[in-house]
Amino acid sequence: MNKEEFLEMYLGLYINHHLVLEDMKAGSHKYTVIDVRNAPKEMKGDKIKDALEIPAKELSERLQELSKDKIYVVYDWTGGTILAKQALLILFKNGYEAYELAGALEGWRGMRLPLEKV
Amino acid sequence: MNKEEFLEMYLGLYINHHLVLEDMKAGSHKYTVIDVRNAPKEMKGDKIKDALEIPAKELSERLQELSKDKIYVVYDWTGGTILAKQALLILFKNGYEAYELAGALEGWRGMRLPLEKV
Amino acid sequence: MNKEEFLEMYLGLYINHHLVLEDMKAGSHKYTVIDVRNAPKEMKGDKIKDALEIPAKELSERLQELSKDKIYVVYDWTGGTILAKQALLILFKNGYEAYELAGALEGWRGMRLPLEKV
Numbered sequence: 001m002n003k004e005e006f007l008e009m010y011l012g013l014y015i016n017h018h019l020v021l022e023d024m025k026a027g028s029h030k031y032t033v034i035d036v037r038n039a040p041k042e043m044k045g046d047k048i049k050d051a052l053e054i055p056a057k058e059l060s061e062r063l064q065e066l067s068k069d070k071i072y073v074v075y076d077w078t079g080g081t082i083l084a085k086q087a088l089l090i091l092f093k094n095g096y097e098a099y100e101l102a103g104a105l106e107g108w109r110g111m112r113l114p115l116e117k118v
Numbered sequence: 119m120n121k122e123e124f125l126e127m128y129l130g131l132y133i134n135h136h137l138v139l140e141d142m143k144a145g146s147h148k149y150t151v152i153d154v155r156n157a158p159k160e161m162k163g164d165k166i167k168d169a170l171e172i173p174a175k176e177l178s179e180r181l182q183e184l185s186k187d188k189i190y191v192v193y194d195w196t197g198g199t200i201l202a203k204q205a206l207l208i209l210f211k212n213g214y215e216a217y218e219l220a221g222a223l224e225g226w227r228g229m230r231l232p233l234e235k236v
Numbered sequence: 237m238n239k240e241e242f243l244e245m246y247l248g249l250y251i252n253h254h255l256v257l258e259d260m261k262a263g264s265h266k267y268t269v270i271d272v273r274n275a276p277k278e279m280k281g282d283k284i285k286d287a288l289e290i291p292a293k294e295l296s297e298r299l300q301e302l303s304k305d306k307i308y309v310v311y312d313w314t315g316g317t318i319l320a321k322q323a324l325l326i327l328f329k330n331g332y333e334a335y336e337l338a339g340a341l342e343g344w345r346g347m348r349l350p351l352e353k354v
Binding site for chain 3: 119127128130136155187196197198199203204206207210211
């Protein structure tokens with residue numbers, strides 16, 4: 001595995017916010033966003049519009065809420081944590097297609113994209 | 119190496135704060151936390167309770183302060199920097215068991231876990 | 237690929253700010269820094285001194301502005317985003333030597349290193 005292959009593997013874990021936003025605007029529901037933050041509701045404050053709230057620590061027990069026909073997009077507070085990747089691994093191991101949202105909630109918020117109260 | 123194996127390798131570099139906190143509360147001293155920030159003391163302000171202070175840039179020369187019987191947990195300011203991973207690599211190359219603290223100091227502080235003045 | 241090799245591959249994508257700063261001070265122009273943020277000028281505010289401004293989304297179309305004799309150092313807002321790595325991959329695929337700036341703009345600013353208005 002060379003640097004290029006390594007980077008492609010790494011970047012292949014992510015999805016760009018543009019794709020999620022276009023899907024949201026078109027109402028095509030190709031992607032389902034999941035907020036995997038483990039924090040209590042009062043700490044979360046808001047979340048990405050229409051995102052499911054499934055804390056990473058509950059994900060393994062709540063897989064029946066998901067569908068193999070959807071593509072899942074998971075996010076945590078920032079891109080500097082590992083929670084979204086832990087959630088990804090659970091989803092991969094159970095046969096779901098999933099990506100980590102590039103930039104995480106921090107990036108989404110910074111670009112003033114649609115949020116809603118939790 | 120597929121996506122799943124890649125993620126497992128990546129996540130295997132990290133340790134969850136829960137494990138460190140439980141060890142801290144139980145007083146079992148299985149883990150020894152090392153603050154590897156290169157910043158001067160006055161910039162650091164505080165650090166994780168009982169953490170050793172060994173800046174990453176001094177780590178290679180201070181390995182004699184460490185023990186092969188301990189498991190080391192290294193952290194930097196945030197999870198978006200590479201200092202903790204540079205420290206991990208030094209520790210691996212010298213035969214120590216070590217992990218990067220998931221969420222880094224930023225996450226530990228955000229969850230209001232035990233800190234102390236440097 | 238073991239943990240050590242994985243870490244070496246990962247860390248090999250990065251360059252330390254020290255090397256960039258020394259080159260800047262010596263005026264040797266070994267490295268050329270590229271600000272790959274996609275944000276509009278008014279949001280960027282400032283950038284690393286002497287950095288080229290080539291948003292990641294324009295990079296593929298602006299490769300003729302670059303030289304194979306230079307080593308490129310790309311950065312985004314923080315180390316928790318993937319934009320710099322996307323830029324790196326484009327540069328690698330086109331035969332350029334390039335690295336991601338460790339700590340990103342956030343780290344550079346935090347250490348009060350030279351900035352200039354965009």
